[in-house]
Amino acid sequence: MDNSYDIAIIGGGIVGLATARALGERAPRARLVILEKEAKLATHQTGNNSGVIHSGIYYKPGSYKAKLCGEGKGLMLDFCAKHGIRVDHVGKVIVATSQAELPRLQTLYDRGVANGVPVEMMEPTQLREIEPHASALRAIRSPSTAIVDYKEVAAAMTRELTARGVVIETSARVTSIARTAGAIDIATPRTVVRARRLVNCAGLYSDVVARMAGARVDVRIIPFRGEYYMIRPERQDIVRGLIYPVPDPEFPFLGVHLTRTVHGEVEAGPNAVLAFAREGYRFGRVSPSELAGTLAYRGFWRMARRYWRMGSYEMYRSLSKGAFVQALQRLVPALRPEDVTRGGAGVRAQAVSPDGSLVDDFRIVAEADAIHVLNAPSPGATASLAIGRHIAGLAVETFDLK
Numbered sequence: 001m002d003n004s005y006d007i008a009i010i011g012g013g014i015v016g017l018a019t020a021r022a023l024g025e026r027a028p029r030a031r032l033v034i035l036e037k038e039a040k041l042a043t044h045q046t047g048n049n050s051g052v053i054h055s056g057i058y059y060k061p062g063s064y065k066a067k068l069c070g071e072g073k074g075l076m077l078d079f080c081a082k083h084g085i086r087v088d089h090v091g092k093v094i095v096a097t098s099q100a101e102l103p104r105l106q107t108l109y110d111r112g113v114a115n116g117v118p119v120e121m122m123e124p125t126q127l128r129e130i131e132p133h134a135s136a137l138r139a140i141r142s143p144s145t146a147i148v149d150y151k152e153v154a155a156a157m158t159r160e161l162t163a164r165g166v167v168i169e170t171s172a173r174v175t176s177i178a179r180t181a182g183a184i185d186i187a188t189p190r191t192v193v194r195a196r197r198l199v200n201c202a203g204l205y206s207d208v209v210a211r212m213a214g215a216r217v218d219v220r221i222i223p224f225r226g227e228y229y230m231i232r233p234e235r236q237d238i239v240r241g242l243i244y245p246v247p248d249p250e251f252p253f254l255g256v257h258l259t260r261t262v263h264g265e266v267e268a269g270p271n272a273v274l275a276f277a278r279e280g281y282r283f284g285r286v287s288p289s290e291l292a293g294t295l296a297y298r299g300f301w302r303m304a305r306r307y308w309r310m311g312s313y314e315m316y317r318s319l320s321k322g323a324f325v326q327a328l329q330r331l332v333p334a335l336r337p338e339d340v341t342r343g344g345a346g347v348r349a350q351a352v353s354p355d356g357s358l359v360d361d362f363r364i365v366a367e368a369d370a371i372h373v374l375n376a377p378s379p380g381a382t383a384s385l386a387i388g389r390h391i392a393g394l395a396v397e398t399f400d401l402k
Helices: 014-026 064-083 099-114 124-130 150-163 203-212 233-238 288-295 298-319 321-329 384-399
Strands: 004-010 032-035 092-096 120-122 138-142 167-169 176-180 183-187 192-200 220-231 242-245 257-260 266-269 340-352 363-366 370-375
Touching (some): 004 183, 014 150, 014 192, 032 192, 064 150, 092 099, 176 203, 192 203, 192 384, 203 220, 220 233, 220 288, 220 298, 220 321, 266 340, 298 321, 298 340, 363 384, 370 384
Parallel strands (some): 004 192, 032 167, 192 370
Antiparallel strands (some): 092 138, 120 138, 242 257, 257 266, 363 370
8 A cells, every 4th residue: 555645634623624625626636645543533623612603703803813714604604505514594692791891892893893794782672682581781793603513514524535535544643753855754553654745733732743743833732621511401492592701802712601503402611621631521531641741831830820810710610510600690690500411521722832821813834844733723613614725825835736
């Protein structure tokens, strides 16, 4: 079997799949391989999120997130229409529940306008027409926010790629990367793949893979677990679409919110709790080596000093159902503790700088023979097709693709 390729893509989540798709369009004669360490694709961040197709209201105008979310949303809707994937255009409301949040709500509105996102500022009476149980002093309506199942999107991408001849290797965890005679040898437990070029879309392990490939990486991935509760079926009519709080501008998380899914469920969450393993989906899941790596990173301690109050509260809310429900009751006062049951969890790959700041924008680094996606959290799934196109453009510039 010939294990030689033009480009190897490490990571079979939605960003890796979208990147392979875009590379195939820009360089149709290039031989591509995707290496995924799990037995199935889209197992981690892609398969454990709430399925929101974000409108782009949150992001600083001119940032990668603002540009690629707006572009990616349109591409995602077109892709879903082409493949018959269900999309529900339920819309979102962002609610300000205190006077202190009103200036931040206005800033969000202004960002939405600057980013070309349809937005509407609403008074409480208008809000009740859309979300009768939501509470707010004022609210923003984002009618173009939608929901989808990103696992179905990833499956459709996989079918496309397979039909185009892209090789997909699962259970192919990368154990080493070495350069020899103008090529890159990528070792996995079963085989060694040789490629001329490399694209790193490894998500939670993107910084590890980048360092393995010899890149000088100035950030470290810190994993944050996001835990969900589920609204009991008999109380799901309390939410019609998506109800979000006004986010804290100092923290790149959106706060616990209520999200209707395309499967008819209503999720509540997620929070943002430091995970003790990069795939720490449970509180008791601890990887001693990965936790040691986090604790040895000076950026972690600077982050901890900056956000310790918020981090302590998130940990308390993780352990206390009552505290979690209280946060939800700020959005929907009629919600009761007995209305919710524990659901699943996801883990967010958050890049943290040495100064302790949480990297807010997408971080994509191009080298002569490798491209590394070092930060692509929310709205990474929404923007995935646009991110793939951006990476393909970088590859054409730097990889000398024909």
